[in-house]
Amino acid sequence: METGAIPLADVDGEFDLQATVESGQSYLWDRADGGMYDELNVHGGEEWYETVVPPLSGVTDERAVVRVRQTDGLLEWESTTDAVPILTHLLRLDDDLDAILEATPDDPLLERAYAAYPGMRLVRDPPFACLVSFICSAQMRVSRIHGMQLALAREFGDVVEMDGQAYHAFPTPEQLAARTEAELRELKLGYRAPYVQRTAEMVADGEAHPDEALGMAYEDARESLTRFVGVGDKVADCVLLFSLGYLEAVPLDTWIRTAIADYYPDCEQGGYATTSRAIREAFGGDYAGYTQTYVFHYLRAGRE
Known part of the structure; x- marks a missing residue:
């Protein structure tokens, strides 16, 4: 160590x-x-x-x-x-x-x-694990999402030791692709289980990889990620922001839509793409994803 x-x-x-x-x-x-x-x-x-x-x-x-x-x-x-x-x-x-x-x-x-959270930064998670995490995020509390990822690592990932302590690695695409939908449902993934299994197959078989979005223009990168099963625009934006370094990405989740309704009603443009462009501008453009994350944490924690 x-x-x-x-x-x-x-x-x-x-x-x-x-x-x-x-x-x-x-x-x-x-x-x-x-x-x-x-x-x-x-x-x-x-x-x-x-x-x-x-x-x-x-x-x-x-x-x-x-x-x-x-x-x-x-x-x-x-x-x-x-x-x-x-x-x-x-x-x-x-x-x-x-x-x-x-x-x-x-x-x-x-x-x-x-001002409420000085020093909070964005994360840069490994792409495949980030993708799976946010496929699991639909209609879930953050504690449940976290518990699912721990369970996937515990049940299907490798054990890695350090200083006599065992740690569980997040499963590789190949390890998850080898699991059945039933096995994933046993870990409480519910309807997300086939999405995770099929997405893992796509990566393991070389059909697609989230890294392929790197270097694309932002909205093209978002479209690229929606190839994965269970990935819509919001999940794609999460992967772009929290893994692939697209700091302008603003995932339109429940809390950001609440912020739009309460504070930025002119940004509601009907469709995801047009609303996303409007709120990105209101949040500062190139670093709008940072602003999004602060607003998300601030509102979710009940600070307002």
Whole structure:
């Protein structure tokens, strides 16, 4: 096991680990104390979080167990390898959050949301696991979505050991493709089970991969992801924003549609694509996805 710490003074802008990983963006981390997603209004905690990271192009060639916590101006970590490049990638420590804040429109709701959770960043999850997570997200509370991903890892993923402790990796496309719909339904995936199984087959067989959206114009990338079974525009936007780095993406979920109805009624244009364009402009364009995530967490936590 390797250990280390990242001084947060070296990061451009503030950082809040708990708000970042428990704000409904990612379902691939777990909290060592078992309290993940137990509360809504989360920020500023010092708990340990852990995940198993697959090989990531340009980041790590090997699968790694990573544990991290924030305390006293540091991100302390334990890992089977050097975790600095992995954490920098997954938690977007390379974003200049100060510049992103400066680019945010002057708007009372946005100012309140950013002020409530200083240092919350977007995540950059592994693409396949992110895709499956949000296929499972339809009509589900975040705690249920998280529980599904833990169950998939526990039942069908590999066991990876670190310092005598066993951790469960999220299943590979091949591992999920080999499962039956009935087996997935036993994990409470319900009607999402065939979507997950067929999507895993598409990736395992080389028919399609979420990475293929990289480099496309934003709306073309969203269309590319809707090839996967069970993926509509909202799920595609989630994958673009929380995995593939399209920071302009604004998933039109329940909370953002509530924000549109209550604060930005002129942005309601009827269709998904036209409403998405309007709210992206209201949220600041290039970094609209950051604004979306703050507003989502702020409204979902009942801060307004």
